[in-house]
Amino acid sequence: MSEGYEPKILIFSTEYISDPAIDLAGLSHKDYPPTTAIIRVPCSSMIRPDYILLAIKKGFDGVFIAADGEECPFRKDCTEVTSARVDEAIKLLTENGIEPQRIKMAAICSVCTDAFVKALREFYEVLKKLGPVKRDDENE
Amino acid sequence: MSEETYDALVIGGGIAGIESALTLADMGFKVLLVEKEPSIGGKMALLSKVFPTLDCASCISTPKMASAYHHPNITLKVYTEVLEIYKQGEGNFEVLIREKPKYVDPQACTACTLCEKACPVIVPDEFQFGLRGRKAIYIPFDIAVPKKAVLDIKNCIFCGQCERVCPTGAINFLDEPKEYKVKVHSIILATGYKLFDPLKKPEFKFGQFKNVITSMQMERLLSPTSPYEGILKPKDGGEPMKIAYFLCAGSRDLKLNYPLCSQVCCMYSIKQAQLLLGALPLADVYIFYIDIRAFGKGYEEFYQQAKAMGVNFIKGQPSLLDEKSDGTVVVTYWDSNDNQFKVDEFDLVVLSVGLWPNGDIAKVFKNAKLELDEYGWIKRIDENGNPVKTSIEGVFVAGTASGPKDIPETIIEANAAASQAAKYIIKYKR
Amino acid sequence: MSKFVERQRIGVYVCHCGGNISDYVDVKEVVNAVKDYPGVVLAKDFIFMCSDAGQKMIEEDIKKHNLDGVVVAACSPKLHEMTFRNVVTRAGLNPFLFYHVNIREQSSWAHRDRKYSTKKAISHVLAGIEYVKLASALEKIRMKAEKSVLIIGGGIAGIRAALDLSGMGINVVLVEKEPFLGGRTARIWRTHPNGKKGVDVVRGLINELKERDNVVILTNSEVTHVEGFVGNFKVKVHVNPRYVIKNHPRMKEAIDVCPVTVPDEFNYGLTTRKAIYYPYEGAYPELPVIDPKACTRCGECVKIVGDAIDLSQKPMDLEFKVGAIVVTTGFKPYEPKPGEFGYKEYGNVITLPVFDRLLDLSEGGNKLIYNGKEINSIAFIYCVGSRQIPNGSNGKVNEYCSRYCCNATIYRASQLKRKYPHIKQYHFYRDIRTYGLNELLYLKAGEEGAVFIKYPDEEPPKVYGEDGKLIVESKDVVLGGDTVRTKVDLVVLVVGMEPYDTKKISDILSISTGKGGFLQEAHPKLRPVETLKSGIYIAGTAQAPRTISETLISASAASAKAASMLIKGEIELEPRVARVDPEKCNLSKRCVEVCPTGAISFKEYEGLGTKAWVNEAMCIGCGACTAVCPTEAIQLNTLKTTQIKRMIEAAIKGLER
Numbered sequence A: 001m002s003e004g005y006e007p008k009i010l011i012f013s014t015e016y017i018s019d020p021a022i023d024l025a026g027l028s029h030k031d032y033p034p035t036t037a038i039i040r041v042p043c044s045s046m047i048r049p050d051y052i053l054l055a056i057k058k059g060f061d062g063v064f065i066a067a068d069g070e071e072c073p074f075r076k077d078c079t080e081v082t083s084a085r086v087d088e089a090i091k092l093l094t095e096n097g098i099e100p101q102r103i104k105m106a107a108i109c110s111v112c113t114d115a116f117v118k119a120l121r122e123f124y125e126v127l128k129k130l131g132p133v134k135r136d137d138e139n140e
Numbered sequence B: 001m002s003e004e005t006y007d008a009l010v011i012g013g014g015i016a017g018i019e020s021a022l023t024l025a026d027m028g029f030k031v032l033l034v035e036k037e038p039s040i041g042g043k044m045a046l047l048s049k050v051f052p053t054l055d056c057a058s059c060i061s062t063p064k065m066a067s068a069y070h071h072p073n074i075t076l077k078v079y080t081e082v083l084e085i086y087k088q089g090e091g092n093f094e095v096l097i098r099e100k101p102k103y104v105d106p107q108a109c110t111a112c113t114l115c116e117k118a119c120p121v122i123v124p125d126e127f128q129f130g131l132r133g134r135k136a137i138y139i140p141f142d143i144a145v146p147k148k149a150v151l152d153i154k155n156c157i158f159c160g161q162c163e164r165v166c167p168t169g170a171i172n173f174l175d176e177p178k179e180y181k182v183k184v185h186s187i188i189l190a191t192g193y194k195l196f197d198p199l200k201k202p203e204f205k206f207g208q209f210k211n212v213i214t215s216m217q218m219e220r221l222l223s224p225t226s227p228y229e230g231i232l233k234p235k236d237g238g239e240p241m242k243i244a245y246f247l248c249a250g251s252r253d254l255k256l257n258y259p260l261c262s263q264v265c266c267m268y269s270i271k272q273a274q275l276l277l278g279a280l281p282l283a284d285v286y287i288f289y290i291d292i293r294a295f296g297k298g299y300e301e302f303y304q305q306a307k308a309m310g311v312n313f314i315k316g317q318p319s320l321l322d323e324k325s326d327g328t329v330v331v332t333y334w335d336s337n338d339n340q341f342k343v344d345e346f347d348l349v350v351l352s353v354g355l356w357p358n359g360d361i362a363k364v365f366k367n368a369k370l371e372l373d374e375y376g377w378i379k380r381i382d383e384n385g386n387p388v389k390t391s392i393e394g395v396f397v398a399g400t401a402s403g404p405k406d407i408p409e410t411i412i413e414a415n416a417a418a419s420q421a422a423k424y425i426i427k428y429k430r
Numbered sequence C: 001m002s003k004f005v006e007r008q009r010i011g012v013y014v015c016h017c018g019g020n021i022s023d024y025v026d027v028k029e030v031v032n033a034v035k036d037y038p039g040v041v042l043a044k045d046f047i048f049m050c051s052d053a054g055q056k057m058i059e060e061d062i063k064k065h066n067l068d069g070v071v072v073a074a075c076s077p078k079l080h081e082m083t084f085r086n087v088v089t090r091a092g093l094n095p096f097l098f099y100h101v102n103i104r105e106q107s108s109w110a111h112r113d114r115k116y117s118t119k120k121a122i123s124h125v126l127a128g129i130e131y132v133k134l135a136s137a138l139e140k141i142r143m144k145a146e147k148s149v150l151i152i153g154g155g156i157a158g159i160r161a162a163l164d165l166s167g168m169g170i171n172v173v174l175v176e177k178e179p180f181l182g183g184r185t186a187r188i189w190r191t192h193p194n195g196k197k198g199v200d201v202v203r204g205l206i207n208e209l210k211e212r213d214n215v216v217i218l219t220n221s222e223v224t225h226v227e228g229f230v231g232n233f234k235v236k237v238h239v240n241p242r243y244v245i246k247n248h249p250r251m252k253e254a255i256d257v258c259p260v261t262v263p264d265e266f267n268y269g270l271t272t273r274k275a276i277y278y279p280y281e282g283a284y285p286e287l288p289v290i291d292p293k294a295c296t297r298c299g300e301c302v303k304i305v306g307d308a309i310d311l312s313q314k315p316m317d318l319e320f321k322v323g324a325i326v327v328t329t330g331f332k333p334y335e336p337k338p339g340e341f342g343y344k345e346y347g348n349v350i351t352l353p354v355f356d357r358l359l360d361l362s363e364g365g366n367k368l369i370y371n372g373k374e375i376n377s378i379a380f381i382y383c384v385g386s387r388q389i390p391n392g393s394n395g396k397v398n399e400y401c402s403r404y405c406c407n408a409t410i411y412r413a414s415q416l417k418r419k420y421p422h423i424k425q426y427h428f429y430r431d432i433r434t435y436g437l438n439e440l441l442y443l444k445a446g447e448e449g450a451v452f453i454k455y456p457d458e459e460p461p462k463v464y465g466e467d468g469k470l471i472v473e474s475k476d477v478v479l480g481g482d483t484v485r486t487k488v489d490l491v492v493l494v495v496g497m498e499p500y501d502t503k504k505i506s507d508i509l510s511i512s513t514g515k516g517g518f519l520q521e522a523h524p525k526l527r528p529v530e531t532l533k534s535g536i537y538i539a540g541t542a543q544a545p546r547t548i549s550e551t552l553i554s555a556s557a558a559s560a561k562a563a564s565m566l567i568k569g570e571i572e573l574e575p576r577v578a579r580v581d582p583e584k585c586n587l588s589k590r591c592v593e594v595c596p597t598g599a600i601s602f603k604e605y606e607g608l609g610t611k612a613w614v615n616e617a618m619c620i621g622c623g624a625c626t627a628v629c630p631t632e633a634i635q636l637n638t639l640k641t642t643q644i645k646r647m648i649e650a651a652i653k654g655l656e657r
């Protein structure tokens, strides 16, 4: 595990709620790990477990779901439904020999920049400790 | 030629006029939008970022400017004035319009800026508030809509350079004003405000001390389309380390016979202070105030945020004493904390200039009286009933034309005016 | 389903945003990174892509290079997605073959290291390109819309909106929870800046409302349920009985004979009323109401007016279809905590709303009497319940400024001076916020001799009793922090505004509230009277503290926006809906379980039998169904599962460069 290891994180954001929060984090120049890529979806309840597996297989070190939480404009039970998908994803990862800590979900309200930055930084540290993903097709 | 007819005439293409026009046009009404300058956008298009969200002003105004320009129900006339308006019964106004000659064919101009480069004449640029010069033929500003050159004939020396370089042959020295009449069913006045001219108050030493600038100049310096690279002291081009804001410059001032508060200068100064701390992390910013008027949604929180960031707020009205040879400005003020007069030095003094009335439009109403208040703002005749009504039935007011206000309020009021105009049109249109 | 062909002629546009992006993202590098990417035929950068020139460039390129897809990498899509969709449309390309990539808020502004922000930008752009490759051309869904609007809250905001909408030919259902219209304004003594009485402000609006024949007014009523979507909302309204069902020439007598007397809440208990009552002269509707909690069912009133009163009247539940909803549920004055500035500790510490009723009820005389004692001096303490400073131990506080209160109080100072010139006034304030033209009110009050004392933000005045009088003790900032003590007969707490039960209404409507609990607008400048839920608008003090004229203006603005949506009787909806490929559907029915709106049912497909089917008008496009379908048979039109997968693969390529 090299010193300069920088985990790469795929972030799923939601159009109305967490994406604006991430925008706001940028607007107020709050520092968060830059080795991230953001894909926005309408609602976090639409994230398929196999997206997460795919992301990690293809080279991401972790997936962060910036969920709608209570503010979800689509559904009140958003957290519940999204959590169900995350649980499925955790199972899927485990079946594939990947540490379940590589997925993280946090509800990020549309102005919760601090919550976002904090959660992401923590996740980054967790991934850093885990080290790179052991992929079958890779030889160290 | 038969006269064109429109459902509504909107006078003034600032954010208020644009918003009113767009809302009416979205309802399906035909709108004529008239702006006297060569671009729409008004003051907002020239601002840096806007309080309290700190999103950039152009990001909000440019899409609206562009959609007003492209909307199928909006006819946009820039560089155009309204000369006379006659009311001929409810729902029926006759309007005399004058399009000023641009000496450039807008259809042909591609905004390539070759003419600007070729033109030898340099005059102060009104859109940069004197911070920079422009040519006699010029494109108003970076995000102008429409983005076309105009030739300022007053300053042109008829050297013909632009005509020679223009790749599309757009320049026409023989262009003439066009005057014509249109009929409209209703009118919205969105003629905005005038900036207080600090020369009116010699004590501000504006124009004498180089490092005394206005807040509007600071907006330009802070904007992404800044005429300079960064925030510089006009005197020597160095970075200012200690900056003072004088609030209520040209507002709440009985000596100027202008007691009104300008409603936005506390907030825009706090905004600028925050932006300055971002741009110049080592700088100190002092804000001298009478009252901090942070009353809108999220504004008090924005003010508290500035305090937490280290902006210094001092209650009291300072005065300028002297200018040192390096341009440093010496200021004296009453420090109420210590109960004594203090003298301090600043690299840059920003005058938070107020919003003054622009009641000129009253003159064009020839057979009906548009009432102004005692200071010259367009008067709301039913403040607590239907606030966008003016003294003339069928004529409504939007934005800062009826008094100082910030952008959110301006936009809301523009929509209110649109709804009153729509009602009026539906009632009287035949 | 026809065979899908990937887009092969994509144009990519990278904006500098005048340095906002290009200072921290190497835009040239981004262009280089994608210009030879499969499917991309051209990639360009420009100073302001949203400017007219930028838009023109894209438009012309689409035509000239026959582009079949466009990616713009610029600011947040919240700002310009629509702008560019329109550009693409103008050039004759389907707007859904466009993807807006955020490289400003989420890249150049977020990260200070140019190397990283450039990588991230490239990653986002690559994902955007993959999105466009698999995007389908979509048409907006056109739907018939109800040309009617539900307005919730019958204060001046609600009434103004009702007037404007009905005047534009749109039918209105106005629902007010209380038995009468007018809200808080009716209780105001004299309104700034013109001195009109609060009840007259309300009456003026009501008189106009009476002339409208397309407004249904339901008082004593509450909205209990809302379903549907813009253009087609179904709402349920619960109407509580008024018991008085029609007018009668002897109604006044009926009120007089009522034996029950209770404190009158309209006057905050300063007076009493009967169980059958009008709150004030000229209240609307012009029918008294019977307060069921106070009424003993003695029947005395019935003896006089007979069948004009029906004590057995039952509540009703009504249903309406409306195209849009305007929420104007207003505010409530802050209620100080016991002990806060002596409130509830000393009898003569009252709030501004109560003081206003006192002034109104005292109109007749030339003495101001409270609690049986003449008032000769008053201290006003400003910012009570507003601009509170959180200190970790005081829990949830109101950090915002309530905006109306400086204006209202200072106006009262002058009015008080006119009517009771002998009363001494002391104003303990933090900043006097008589903004704009209201400054004249402040100037006048000062000239008339009202005394103003600026107290420090962190150290509010103390109120205590001494020899039957009240003492207000405070530091005076202007006097260098010296302490002043004033002895007064009455302390008026200038209380702020709090949102009125917005929690309940925002739950029913699924809209959000912001900091402080006021209803949240979609964007303070771009969409100041809209919510994130299409077809639901907000106005008045339910959104933020406002004065009367500001309230009215926002109500007219909300009307304009609602009208522009409905006036044509038809609306266009974004085609972001789920669709089923019946050939793939294996009837797992998992989609049905997760759909929040019940949009999915089953129908017969020719030759395929029964398969899932989505009602597009009900689908809100959350996509939850697409996450559970085992065969990926159900897909969101605007974000297919294959698109997301390809975006993930592309994104990592960008980061790994």
Ligand SMILES: Cc1cc2nc3c(=O)[nH]c(=O)nc-3n(C[C@H](O)[C@H](O)[C@H](O)COP(=O)(O)OP(=O)(O)OC[C@H]3O[C@@H](n4cnc5c(N)ncnc54)[C@H](O)[C@@H]3O)c2cc1C
Binding pocket: B011, B012, B013, B014, B015, B016, B017, B034, B035, B036, B037, B040, B041, B042, B043, B044, B047, B049, B050, B051, B080, B081, B082, B190, B191, B192, B193, B194, B195, B215, B216, B219, B264, B268, B271, B353, B358, B360, B361, B398, B399, B400, B401, B405, B406, B407, B408, B410
């Ligand atoms: C230094 C400064 C900073 C500011 N910062 C902020 C901020 O951060 N946030 C915020 O919310 N607000 C801010 N404001 C306030 C903001 O500028 C105004 O709220 C807003 O621009 C008002 O728009 P308007 O359309 O009413 O007026 P204007 O922008 O003045 O537009 C009026 C338009 O009408 C045209 N016109 C005038 N007369 C005629 C005529 N007779 N015929 C044809 N056209 C005519 C003018 O040329 C102009 O284009 C700031 C103001 C200043 C001075």
Ligand SMILES: Cc1cc2nc3c(=O)[nH]c(=O)nc-3n(C[C@H](O)[C@H](O)[C@H](O)COP(=O)(O)OP(=O)(O)OC[C@H]3O[C@@H](n4cnc5c(N)ncnc54)[C@H](O)[C@@H]3O)c2cc1C
Binding pocket: C152, C153, C154, C155, C156, C157, C158, C175, C176, C177, C178, C181, C182, C183, C184, C185, C188, C190, C191, C192, C193, C221, C222, C223, C328, C329, C330, C331, C332, C333, C352, C353, C354, C356, C404, C408, C411, C500, C501, C505, C539, C540, C541, C542, C546, C547, C548, C549, C551
């Ligand atoms: C003491 C005091 C003095 C003031 N003086 C002035 C002044 O001098 N000048 C000035 O300009 N402004 C003044 N104001 C401000 C003014 O009162 C407000 O601007 C105005 O009342 C706001 O009107 P509104 O319609 O938004 O809200 P409200 O008046 O609160 O009306 C909201 C209405 O909605 C109803 N409602 C709430 N929830 C529901 C629901 N779920 N279903 C149905 N109905 C519901 C309520 O019963 C109420 O009738 C003063 C305010 C106070 C407190």
Ligand code: SF4
Binding pocket: B104, B108, B109, B110, B111, B112, B113, B114, B115, B116, B148, B149, B162, B165, B166, B167, B168, B169, B170, B171
């Ligand atoms: S040279 Fe011609 S085309 Fe170019 S900006 Fe000038 S007028 Fe327009």
Ligand code: SF4
Binding pocket: B247, B248, B249, B251, B252, B260, B261, B262, B263, B264, B265, B266, B267, B290, B291, B292, B293, B352, B354, C435, C436
């Ligand atoms: S807004 Fe502030 S700076 Fe401007 S005039 Fe009013 S009090 Fe003075």
Ligand code: SF4
Binding pocket: C577, C578, C591, C594, C595, C596, C597, C598, C599, C600, C614, C618, C619, C620, C621, C622, C623, C624, C625, C626, C636
């Ligand atoms: S996208 Fe959401 S609303 Fe639409 S059918 Fe699927 S689950 Fe239902």
